[in-house]
Amino acid sequence: MIVLGAFESEAAMARAVARLEADGVHGVETYSPTSPARSVGRLQSRLPLVMLFAGLVGAAAGLLLQIYAVTGIFTDSLWGQLGGGYPVNIGGRPNVFWPSFIPFGFETGLLFAMVAGFLGFLLINRLPRLYDPIDESDAFREATRSGWFIAIRTAAKPNHDRALAALQASGAPQIEEILE
Amino acid sequence: MSEALPVVLPGQTARTMTDHVAGVALGEERSYLWWWMAFLPSLGLLGLGIVATVWLFLNGIQIFGNDWPNVWGFPIFVYVWWIGIASGGTFISAFFFLTRVDWRTSINRIAETMTLFSAACAGIYPILHLGRPWFFYWLIPYPNTMSLWPNFKSPLMWDFIAVLAYIVGSVLFWYLGLLPDLASMRDRTRTRFKQVAYGVAALGFRGSGTEWTHFRAVYGIMAAIMAPMVCSVHSVVGLDFAGGNMPGWHGTDYPPFFVFGAVFSGFAAVLLLIIPLRRFWGLTPYITERHVDVLCKLMLTASLCVAYAYMMEAFSVFYGHDAAEITMFKARIGGFDAGVYWSTIILNCVLPQLFWFRVCRRWVPIVLLVGFGAVVGMWLERYGIVIQVPHKTALPSAWGVYFPTLWDWALFAGTCGLFASGFLLTIRLVPAISMFEMRELITRKLAR
Numbered sequence: 199m200i201v202l203g204a205f206e207s208e209a210a211m212a213r214a215v216a217r218l219e220a221d222g223v224h225g226v227e228t229y230s231p232t233s234p235a236r237s238v239g240r241l242q243s244r245l246p247l248v249m250l251f252a253g254l255v256g257a258a259a260g261l262l263l264q265i266y267a268v269t270g271i272f273t274d275s276l277w278g279q280l281g282g283g284y285p286v287n288i289g290g291r292p293n294v295f296w297p298s299f300i301p302f303g304f305e306t307g308l309l310f311a312m313v314a315g316f317l318g319f320l321l322i323n324r325l326p327r328l329y330d331p332i333d334e335s336d337a338f339r340e341a342t343r344s345g346w347f348i349a350i351r352t353a354a355k356p357n358h359d360r361a362l363a364a365l366q367a368s369g370a371p372q373i374e375e376i377l378e
Numbered sequence: 379m380s381e382a383l384p385v386v387l388p389g390q391t392a393r394t395m396t397d398h399v400a401g402v403a404l405g406e407e408r409s410y411l412w413w414w415m416a417f418l419p420s421l422g423l424l425g426l427g428i429v430a431t432v433w434l435f436l437n438g439i440q441i442f443g444n445d446w447p448n449v450w451g452f453p454i455f456v457y458v459w460w461i462g463i464a465s466g467g468t469f470i471s472a473f474f475f476l477t478r479v480d481w482r483t484s485i486n487r488i489a490e491t492m493t494l495f496s497a498a499c500a501g502i503y504p505i506l507h508l509g510r511p512w513f514f515y516w517l518i519p520y521p522n523t524m525s526l527w528p529n530f531k532s533p534l535m536w537d538f539i540a541v542l543a544y545i546v547g548s549v550l551f552w553y554l555g556l557l558p559d560l561a562s563m564r565d566r567t568r569t570r571f572k573q574v575a576y577g578v579a580a581l582g583f584r585g586s587g588t589e590w591t592h593f594r595a596v597y598g599i600m601a602a603i604m605a606p607m608v609c610s611v612h613s614v615v616g617l618d619f620a621g622g623n624m625p626g627w628h629g630t631d632y633p634p635f636f637v638f639g640a641v642f643s644g645f646a647a648v649l650l651l652i653i654p655l656r657r658f659w660g661l662t663p664y665i666t667e668r669h670v671d672v673l674c675k676l677m678l679t680a681s682l683c684v685a686y687a688y689m690m691e692a693f694s695v696f697y698g699h700d701a702a703e704i705t706m707f708k709a710r711i712g713g714f715d716a717g718v719y720w721s722t723i724i725l726n727c728v729l730p731q732l733f734w735f736r737v738c739r740r741w742v743p744i745v746l747l748v749g750f751g752a753v754v755g756m757w758l759e760r761y762g763i764v765i766q767v768p769h770k771t772a773l774p775s776a777w778g779v780y781f782p783t784l785w786d787w788a789l790f791a792g793t794c795g796l797f798a799s800g801f802l803l804t805i806r807l808v809p810a811i812s813m814f815e816m817r818e819l820i821t822r823k824l825a826r
Binding site (some may be wrong): 342 | 526531532815
């Protein structure tokens with residue numbers, strides 16, 4: 199079951215969230231047309247760290263790939279036959295001339311970080327998720343325009359009654375119950 | 379001063395703004411006549427480009443004017459021009475996101491969409507310019523039975539990976555920023571087909587607190603990645619030239635010189651796009667005179683940077699005192715096609731000085747004239763660099779001149795068609811203004 203409360207403004211929603219948190223209600227989530235000033239449980243995203251890590255991996259992979267291409271080191275027999283060891287003399291510089299490898303490594307690093315950020319965003323939010331029981335509420339369409347919502351997802355009946363009472367006490371002007 | 383001009387006209391709420399902007403994309407405007415009048419000719423140009431491409435594939439690059447000493451010709455200078463225009467859009471959407479300026483919100487969608495399609499035009503040109511375009515994937519480093527690797531020490535290889543990363547990055551940055559707006563569209567529309575289409579495109583974004591937290595974090599980091607990336611991409615384009623031992627190209631000033639020119643043409647292109655859009659779709663409450671004013675000032679700043687680069691280019695020729703470079707430069711400023719050089723100076727350095735005056739920044743015909751002049755001026759600048767410089771190489775026996783053929787012009791018109799039709803189609807189907815950021819701006823302003 200989902201208990202859905204609609205609010206007129208962000209401030210009203212934020213007050214209700216604070217109250218629900220103080221009451222120790224579980225399964226609380228907000229839905230809002232823009233990013234709320236603070237999320238339930240003061241959630242911190244770890245995706246920037248994921249992007250940093252992916253970027254470093256990408257840059258390292260880009261650099262190692264170039265070193266591999268011109269020297270053929272880190273090769274097993276099969277890979278040694280297929281590739282590697284293709285030295286190129288450009289202006290008489292050393293074969294492994296790292297300054298020439300910076301642009302490629304820099305771009306692969308940025309590319310990996312961007313892709314990791316986007317895929318990480320989808321994975322962590324379990325997107326794409328084209329249907330959610332909360333869509334059954336007509337009022338919920340306002341969440342992408344000007345409505346501020348609090349949804350409490352409950353599994354068991356007693357929890358549901360407690361959540362409903364808590365949301366009523368928090369001062370939501372409209373409350374809706376949705377079957378999952 | 380500009381503080382008197384608001385970024386959003388009074389009387390707007392999150393609700394009215396969303397209904398208006400989403401309504402435009404949902405086909406609820408009174409008239410789309412102007413859109414069709416722009417779109418159909420664009421399709422015609424795109425068709426011409428397809429014909430030119432087919433003819434190119436059948437006959438090879440002999441249909442172009444490319445010949446020694448101009449082996450790059452039209453395809454590469456127009457490529458540089460397009461990627462430059464793209465850079466300006468990313469500069470606005472990423473760089474000014476990081477600086478948290480409030481006027482960025484209304485125009486970032488238009489700027490990013492412009493970036494996508496000008497980067498697409500830029501992306502196809504070097505491939506079409508290859509003698510055997512079907513082998514372009516040889517640039518991708520992969521283990522192969524020929525035991526061949528691309529030359530990682532060449533700026534042309536850096537260019538490949540930079541443009542690839544830039545196009546992928548631009549698409550992801552644009553699409554992530556579009557998800558909340560696609561969700562709004564899904565919830566606004568009443569027809570089943572559109573609900574499904576926008577719903578699938580929105581990937582099920584519903585605006586939950588968790589989604590917003592991760593969204594904000596990822597979007598911010600993406601902006602922080604795109605800002606240096608756009609500088610690196612155009613710097614690498616500059617290195618394509620500076621890496622060659624050609625008098626006139628072989629200079630360390632090329633990377634910043636190219637970046638200055640890129641953002642200059644990009645700002646001008648955004649200006650040329652927002653002025654008709656705000657008028658025809660009644661977006662004036664959100665894209666106000668403030669935005670036009672700010673973009674004019676940015677153009678002026680970029681123009682001064684470009685002027686500095688031109689001065690340094692001329693200075694280093696005579697300071698370096700290389701006979702071949704001086705010969706080349708004298709041919710550029712006084713040769714039979716010196717008009718290209720002087721038009722570049724007038725359009726890129728002199729004309730934008732009008733934007734020192736507020737009356738010129740507020741007067742739409744002047745703004746359009748200077749903006750269009752800048753786009754043309756940058757086209758001429760790229761022409762000068764790619765076409766005119768190699769006319770006079772260090773080896774006098776290799777001197778020559780270049781004339782584009784009809785097919786050169788046809789393919790160029792085709793890329794203009796690709797840009798215009800792609801841009802128009804996208805801006806017709808997705809909100810032209812980033813609605814969720816606008817809602818934040820409006821609610822924050824109301825709260826104040």
